[in-house]
Amino acid sequence: MTGRHTPRTVAGLLALGLVAGCTPSPPPRPTDPPVSVPPIPGTGLPGAARFQADPCAAVTVEQLNSLGFTGGDRSVDGRRCVTAFGPVAKVILSNRGNSLRTLYLEHARGHDTGNHWEPVTVDTIHPAVIVAIEDNIPSKQADGPLGCTLALAADNTTLIYITATTHEKPETGPYQHNPCGATRKIAEITVHNLKT
DSSP: OOOOOOOHHHHHHHHHHHTTOOOOOOOOOOOOOOOOOOOOSSTTOOHHHHHHOOGGGGGHHHHOOOOOOOOOEEETTTTTTEEEEEETTEEEEEEEEEOHHHHHHHTTOOSSSSSSEEEEEEETTTEEEEEEEEEOOGGGGGGOOOOEEEEEEEETEEEEEEEEETTTTTTGGGGOOOHHHHHHHHHHHHHHHTTO
16 A cells, blocks of 8 residues: 555545635735824714705805805705805715714725815814815915815714815805814804704
8 A cells, every 4th residue: 555545535525625614714804094083072063963854954145154155055965055155165965874983994905075074063062174275276275275075974864965166156155265163153053053
């Protein structure tokens, strides 16, 4: 006996190995990266469900006018409330159906959450993140950005995206060179409107 295995014997041994459960195990599922998500006060804003049903419930045209915006034609486009101030300047409130934790996880995974990441608080306790800034043209960088988007956590399952595209237009009042200042003020009004 030489210890050689015939092809038939090798096939039999392989079959025994497969029956015995020697199949390769799947690779482990990647775990979520550790993230530190700021807490949402209590259970969030009671009016979050109202915003989900009607994104225009977050802020009125009159309240935008009180900030210095002029005029404002309002329309609803699916889950977005768009208030236009002339042809290019707009305030957009949108419900994208995710949570603050999801936003932080997506950012930690390196996924596209916007071109900017700046955690902020609204009304001193409500967590939010400035997620996008539309820069001005290179020769006018000193004049400030043209647009800004802030994501406000209304509750554990609702993010309110507030976008102000001011484009240096006078109809956006004191915010024509400060769209991020506009999103923060609009977020403050939103918090007060959705507290009940």
